[in-house]
Amino acid sequence: QWGYGKEDGPSIWHKNFPVAEGDRQSPIDIIPKEAPRDPNLGPIVLNYDQCTSLNITNNGHSVVVEFDDTDDRSVIQGGPLGNPYRLKQFHFHWGGKGCHGSEHTVEGMSYASELHLVHWNAVKYKSFGQAAEAPDGLAVLGIFLDTGDDHRWLHMITDALYMVKFKASVTDFKGFNPKCLLPSSLHYWTYLGSLTTPPLHESVIWIVLKEPIIVSEKQLGKFRTLLFSGEEEDQRMRMENNFRPPQPLKGREVRSSN
Ligand SMILES: Nc1nnc(SCC(=O)Nc2ccc(S(N)(=O)=O)cc2)s1
Numbered sequence: 468q469w470g471y472g473k474e475d476g477p478s479i480w481h482k483n484f485p486v487a488e489g490d491r492q493s494p495i496d497i498i499p500k501e502a503p504r505d506p507n508l509g510p511i512v513l514n515y516d517q518c519t520s521l522n523i524t525n526n527g528h529s530v531v532v533e534f535d536d537t538d539d540r541s542v543i544q545g546g547p548l549g550n551p552y553r554l555k556q557f558h559f560h561w562g563g564k565g566c567h568g569s570e571h572t573v574e575g576m577s578y579a580s581e582l583h584l585v586h587w588n589a590v591k592y593k594s595f596g597q598a599a600e601a602p603d604g605l606a607v608l609g610i611f612l613d614t615g616d617d618h619r620w621l622h623m624i625t626d627a628l629y630m631v632k633f634k635a636s637v638t639d640f641k642g643f644n645p646k647c648l649l650p651s652s653l654h655y656w657t658y659l660g661s662l663t664t665p666p667l668h669e670s671v672i673w674i675v676l677k678e679p680i681i682v683s684e685k686q687l688g689k690f691r692t693l694l695f696s697g698e699e700e701d702q703r704m705r706m707e708n709n710f711r712p713p714q715p716l717k718g719r720e721v722r723s724s725n
Pocket residue numbers: 583585595596597599607661662663664665666
């Protein structure tokens with residue numbers, strides 16, 4: 468019942484989700500010179516080698532690759548995190564043809580797209596849903612996508628998109644390791660924020676990588692062949708511009724890894 472259109476988009480979400488006007492909403496505009504290096508921030512450590520991707524699905528808002536999160540085989544830890552957080556899913560946000568579509572911006576500059584790897588604190592909480600409602604329940608790793616040459620591994624995802632064109636479609640997607648989508652540097656900014664879509668829970672420790680990955684316009688264009696709408700719906704709504712604009716910082720501090 469929410470979307471990215473004029474009638475149901477980010478400026479309306481507060482009606483059904485009042486936390487939209489809360490004190491730790493995401494995304495934000497990151498201003499590097501106002502994000503001091505914190506020497507106590509160690510490196511983030513990603514253990515994705517035993518990860519188990521299950522399927523790829525169109526949930527009517529984005530395209531999502533889901534993982535088996537029944538044990539600690541794929542986790543993120545270190546950096547600002549006090550526990551290891553389990554990988555649950557990753558998904559993307561993108562713009563329209565020629566328009567940028569990242570959620571976080573850097574000094575007002577947005578990237579073409581943004582990848583979110585969503586993790587939950589299975590040490591402290593019994594389920595994703597419970598963690599999603601706790602202030603330290605989730606850790607989302609944000610990676611900017613810039614345009615240039617083809618990304619050598621993204622085709623594994625874009626080649627599958629025709630199978631999930633319509634909302635609520637899902638197909639098997641095993642053996643994909645998201646490590647292949649990381650940039651060379653794991654330097655990051657971190658701050659306390661929220662889910663960037665309803666229910667907008669203020670439960671996310673954000674870790675946004677400074678270095679973007681490079682994908683081609685052609686590869687990004689394949690994301691825009693997805694539809695917001697279901698197979699049975701008559702009007703076909705192209706899935707694009709599925710990003711929330713930056714939200715007020717409300718005095719929060721953004722820290723930088725060294
Ligand atoms: N009890 C609950 N179960 N599930 C939820 S929310 C489902 C979910 O994963 N939502 C989600 C929304 C936005 C983001 S994002 N764009 O990474 O901030 C990640 C995840 S609350």
